[in-house]
Amino acid sequence: MVLPHHGEMAGEAVESDALALKVLVAGGFDVGKTTLVGAVSEPATAYGGISSALADTRRLEDCFPAVNCFEHRRIPFVVAVDCFAGARTHGEREVSRALDPDLGTPVVLCDARDRDSGKEVLIRMVEYAGRMHTARLLDSASRPCRMLLHRPIWGPDQAT
Template sequence: MATELSGGAGADSAALALKILVAGGFGVGKTTLVGALSEIRPLRTEEQLSAAGQTVDDTGGVDRKATTTVAMDFGRITIRSGLSLYLFGTPGQDRFWFLWDELAQGALGAVVLADTRRLADSFPAVDYFEHRAIPFVVAVNCFPGARTYGAHEVSSALDLDRGTPVVLCDARDRDSGKEVLVRLVEYAGRMHTARLLNAVSS
């Protein structure tokens, strides 16, 4: 989504708003990342985990998690003058994936948040964006006490396409999260430019 917003009287130019998805497995820190980044009060659709959900939600490694996103998280951050990002956090459980197609419409790109303790949970999101040719970066949320892996090791473990960025981050830290978004916008820009050039030359 690229939307030109009126800057009002005296504005030098129209502002650009881009849509970004924040995806990943259950309990990986998506709601935390959107909340840390958003300059407005984030919209959250969290519900308490219930006994009924224990049969379908794998809470291994995130035993202290008490809530889950059932629709989406939403926030907004200004990267620089004239450029804002609208952040849409996706639900992590399989039974809510029907919402992903709606949320993905018009997205410039996505952040796939990963936890190295549960790296396999990242595969569905990686596959989703690869199959739909939506540019994405993998952001490894460095949880306290978790073993640290290098970007190349994570890229190999997830079998990412060559050139897909992998960055380490702390989802609780606004500056760390902002660096992830900057990398995504830069990468998505290169991908879209390359596609336009290929379309013109073909």
């Protein structure tokens, strides 16, 4: 992965296997996106940034566009279920079955108003993004070895 290095001249980049993160909170209208961001705005700056599909179980279908967008673009994300007073409670497994995200996508119950709860969502996002990043690095590292097995060791004029 090529990432710009802080302090370098414009247009220059360095090779790096570092994981750069950006936090994106998506979801339907009035599910608590702004509330979650406000609750964790200071802790979020420590992470650098990833994606969360915030879900309100009263209108779970509003979360489908965000989930589909992240999956289509292969963006690591977690589904954060905003649990608040007056809302019917659903477990992580129930929400996961209803939304049917890719296998392994974390579903986290949270209270978007609570800073500690929001930090837990960020932690799960960072952990999951790190696991996905490591898996992609390992996958890409194994590809050149497979390609070498099929590449001839002599040039076209050396083959007899």
